[in-house]
Structure formats: structure tokens, C-alpha cells
Amino acid sequence: MKIKFWGGARTVTGSKHLLTSGKQKLLLECGLFQGHRDEAEYTNRHLPFKARSVDYCIVSHAHIDHVGNIPNLIKAGFRGPVVMTRGTLALSRLLLLDSAHIQESDVKYVNKKRRQRGESSRKPIYTTQDARESLRYLKGTPYAKVQKLGNFKAALHDAGHILGSALVDIEVEGKRILFTGDLGRRKMPIIRDPVQVDQVDYLIMEATYGNRLHGDYEKVDATVADIVNRVYNRGGRIIIPSFAVERSQEIIYTLNRLRQSNRIPQVPIFVDSPLANRVTEVFRDYPQYYDEEARKMLLGHDELFDFSGLEYVSSVEESKALNSFDKPCIIISASGMCEAGRVLHHLKHGIEDERNLVLIVSFQARNTLGRRIAEHRPRVRIYGEEHDLRCEVVVMDEFSAHADRNGLLRYVSQMNLPRLKKIFIVHAELDAAEAMVEPLLKLGAREVFIPEVGDEFEL
Numbered sequence: 001m002k003i004k005f006w007g008g009a010r011t012v013t014g015s016k017h018l019l020t021s022g023k024q025k026l027l028l029e030c031g032l033f034q035g036h037r038d039e040a041e042y043t044n045r046h047l048p049f050k051a052r053s054v055d056y057c058i059v060s061h062a063h064i065d066h067v068g069n070i071p072n073l074i075k076a077g078f079r080g081p082v083v084m085t086r087g088t089l090a091l092s093r094l095l096l097l098d099s100a101h102i103q104e105s106d107v108k109y110v111n112k113k114r115r116q117r118g119e120s121s122r123k124p125i126y127t128t129q130d131a132r133e134s135l136r137y138l139k140g141t142p143y144a145k146v147q148k149l150g151n152f153k154a155a156l157h158d159a160g161h162i163l164g165s166a167l168v169d170i171e172v173e174g175k176r177i178l179f180t181g182d183l184g185r186r187k188m189p190i191i192r193d194p195v196q197v198d199q200v201d202y203l204i205m206e207a208t209y210g211n212r213l214h215g216d217y218e219k220v221d222a223t224v225a226d227i228v229n230r231v232y233n234r235g236g237r238i239i240i241p242s243f244a245v246e247r248s249q250e251i252i253y254t255l256n257r258l259r260q261s262n263r264i265p266q267v268p269i270f271v272d273s274p275l276a277n278r279v280t281e282v283f284r285d286y287p288q289y290y291d292e293e294a295r296k297m298l299l300g301h302d303e304l305f306d307f308s309g310l311e312y313v314s315s316v317e318e319s320k321a322l323n324s325f326d327k328p329c330i331i332i333s334a335s336g337m338c339e340a341g342r343v344l345h346h347l348k349h350g351i352e353d354e355r356n357l358v359l360i361v362s363f364q365a366r367n368t369l370g371r372r373i374a375e376h377r378p379r380v381r382i383y384g385e386e387h388d389l390r391c392e393v394v395v396m397d398e399f400s401a402h403a404d405r406n407g408l409l410r411y412v413s414q415m416n417l418p419r420l421k422k423i424f425i426v427h428a429e430l431d432a433a434e435a436m437v438e439p440l441l442k443l444g445a446r447e448v449f450i451p452e453v454g455d456e457f458e459l
């Protein structure tokens with residue numbers, strides 16, 4: 001049996017790992033590679049293996065760097081099932097169509113510029129039609145149910161990362177392999193804690209935050225309540241750029257709990273992201289994935305994502321009308337890194353007013369507007385125009401959906417270490433991955449590898 005690492009190796013994007021047993025091949029994930037335009041376009045269009053020769057695919061969760069290139073996998077000739085939990089399937093439907101729409105509008109914009117320069121036009125990485133076609137291959141399964149896929153037996157366990165996220169537990173040729181996908185954190189809102197799997201021979205683990213520690217989630221309520229009260233009292237608005245999947249629902253849920261306990265005033269809250277609204281519908285459909293606290297709340301108040309003062313905005317007109325709303329309010333809007341979407345006009349309208357506050361609740365990549373705001377640069381560009389950043393900015397990393405360094409080490413420490421033969425660290429920048437090697441060896445791991453793209457190992 002062999003494993004070859006084709007993406008998400010020494011980087012946090014484009015996850016793709018190929019297992020081969022005899023003549024059968026199983027692909028773990030087919031994520032979209034995100035980065036500079038030309039490199040991303042080439043990497044996503046040209047899969048490094050013959051898609052036709054792959055028999056099965058398993059996807060750990062509905063984030064675009066894990067599921068986003070499935071349409072190209074199908075286009076290139078893959079015809080097997082793409083196995084995932086039912087929650088991941090429901091979210092992937094929304095995500096893949098949304099991603100296709102982004103590719104299409106992105107190319108339209110690029111081609112306009114290219115035509116002006118007399119260059120040939122480009123095609124989207126995949127179209128809405130391609131995404132729609134690929135949905136037919138997605139196969140939903142309950143947690144823990146063993147799927148027989150040729151030589152492989154696979155079961156999915158809750159990874160505690162986002163709704164429907166899974167650890168992939170594979171048995172093949174008498175050996176057990178665990179792939180963490182993205183490992184979540186304990187005690188996070190709404191979803192359950194990661195399931196501990198302990199008896200494995202090989203571990204493929206993510207280490208996005210292998211060199212970092214997160215703030216305590218328990219402080220979230222106090223911090224958010226303080227921010228809301230402060231900004232409300234000075235008559236300002238709070239703008240929260242947020243990813244549509246999971247983070248938006250966690251923010252809504254947190255504000256709901258703070259409202260119920262009268263820790264924040266009756267301030268109007270607007271969720272202004274069509275994708276976040278659809279994702280929230282999926283969250284409503286899957287109460288069986290909730291943790292105990294969320295279930296209890298469901299029993300007491302009926303709704304996690306609806307309460308008085310909360311409004312879901314759908315049309316562009318309603319969204320724009322918020323610019324002239326003259327009372328204190330909270331606006332939750334996408335995109336999470338402020339690179340596109342409706343959040344841009346809220347920022348343009350709001351950041352020059354000292355009474356307002358931008359609350360950063362998720363990771364901001366280099367070279368994004370979100371990062372520049374998080375760093376509190378004095379001037380930022382929005383829609384090609386310079387603006388003074390005069391409002392208050394607060395960065396909270398407590399919401400992170402990834403296990404931090406201690407979380408990752410705790411998970412491995414609970415395993416039967418004498419049985420564990422090799423650990424492969426994936427889905428991490430090199431410095432984060434390297435920071436994990438020594439402590440893993442200290443715990444008693446026998447061999448730890450940080451594979452590069454194209455590296456292959458015999459198991």
C-alpha cells in the first residue's frame with residue numbers, strides 16, 4: 001500500500017492525498033488550490049494524476065480547500081462515489097455552486113481587462129454547469145457507518161471542526177489509517193467535540209496552528225458582550241466580516257445567548273450574506289449534529305438562529321439600504337477576508353466613523369483587505385478608492401475552528417503510541433509543521449514526516 005501527497009502538503013490549501021492498494025486508488029479530498037491567479041489556475045485545472053484511474057474519493061468537510069475541486073475531478077473522468085457525511089453533502093451543494101459562480105464572475109472581470117490589452121480570453125476553472133454535474137457523484141453517509149469501498153473500509157467520525165466535518169478512519173490490508181481532515185476544538189459552540197480515535201497504525205494530521213495557541217473560547221461571551229455594549233453606548237455600528245459556513249452561525253448563536261441572558265441591549269442585528277443565509281438553513285436541518293448545550297437551547301427556546309431583533313437580509317436593495325440606517329446595529333456579512341461580497345460596501349460606508357467597530361473573527365490571509373484592517377493600517381483601499389481607517393478594530397482568534405498546538409498534541413497523546421508507526425503532517429505552512437515534530441517525538445511518536453507535494457511513502 002502506498003500514499004502519495006498531491007496537495008495540502010507544506011501549505012494549507014488544495015488538500016489531496018492518494019492511497020493505492022493493489023490496483024485500487026482512493027483519493028482523500030479534492031480541494032481547490034487558492035493562491036496567486038496563474039498558479040491557482042494551472043494547479044486546479046491540471047490534476048497531477050489520472051482522474052479516470054481513481055476508484056473512490058472521500059471528503060472530510062465542506063471547506064473549499066477540501067472539496068472545492070470536485071467538479072474538475074469529475075470533468076477529468078472520475079466516476080466513483082465521493083463519500084462524505086450528509087451534513088457535508090448539504091453544505092457542499094451550496095459551496096460548489098457558489099464557488100462556480102465566483103469563478104465565472106472572476107473570469108468575466110479578468111477577460112474585460114485582457115481584451116483591453118488585446119490578450120485572449122480565459123475560461124472559468126469550472127462552470128455552474130460543471131458544479132451541478134458533479135453533485136450527482138456526492139454520496140452522503142451517517143457518522144460511524146462503515147463503507148466498503150473495494151479493498152478499503154472507511155468510517156467517518158465527528159472532527160468537531162464545522163458542521164458535518166469528519167475524521168476519516170480507513171482500514172486496508174490489515175492496517176488502520178486515520179486522516180484528521182481539519183481537527184476541531186473542544187467546547188466550541190453548536191457542534192460536538194472531536195471523536196477520539198486511538199488505535200491506528202498511520203496518522204495523517206493537519207497542523208494549521210502547529211506553532212500557535214488560541215485564546216480561551218470561554219472568554220468569548222464576556223468579550224463580545226463588552227464590545228456590543230461599548231459600541232451601542234456611543235451610538236456606533238459593529239461590522240463583522242464573516243465566513244458563510246460555521247463562523248456566521250457561531251456569531252449568531254453567541255449573540256442569541258447574550259440576548260437571552262440580557263447581557264447585551266436590544267440592538268438590531270443584520271445577517272447580510274445570501275450564502276450565510278442558505279448555510280444557516282442547513283444548520284437548522286441538522287440538529288442531530290449539535291452538542292448538548294445547543295440541543296438544550298433548542299428545547300428551551302426553539303430556535304438557535306432566530307430571535308427578536310435579528311434579520312436576514314436577502315436583496316441587494318435591502319443590503320444597500322443599511323447604509324442609511326441611522327441607529328446602532330450589528331452587521332454580519334461576507335466575505336470573511338473582505339476580498340469580495342457585500343461586506344465591502346459596509347466597510348466603505350463604516351470605517352471612517354470613529355464610533356464604529358470592525359470585529360475580526362477569523363483568519364486573515366496575507367495581502368487581503370481583512371488583513372490590512374486587522375493590522376490597523378491608517379489607510380485602506382476599497383473598490384479602488386483610499387479610505388481612512390478611523391473606526392475601532394478588534395481581532396478575536398477565540399472563534400478558530402482548528403485545534404491549536406496544545407489541542408493537536410493532546411489528541412495524539414490519547415492514542416496508542418506504541419502501535420502508531422508513522423505520522424505525516426499535512427495542511428500546514430512549513431514553520432507550523434516543523435514546530436510539531438519535536439513535541440510529537442517527545443510524546444513517543446516513532447517517525448514524523450512533513451511530506452512535500454509529490455512525495456510517496458510505502459505503508
Ligand SMILES: [Zn+2]
Nearest residue numbers: 061063161182
Ligand atoms: Zn476546514
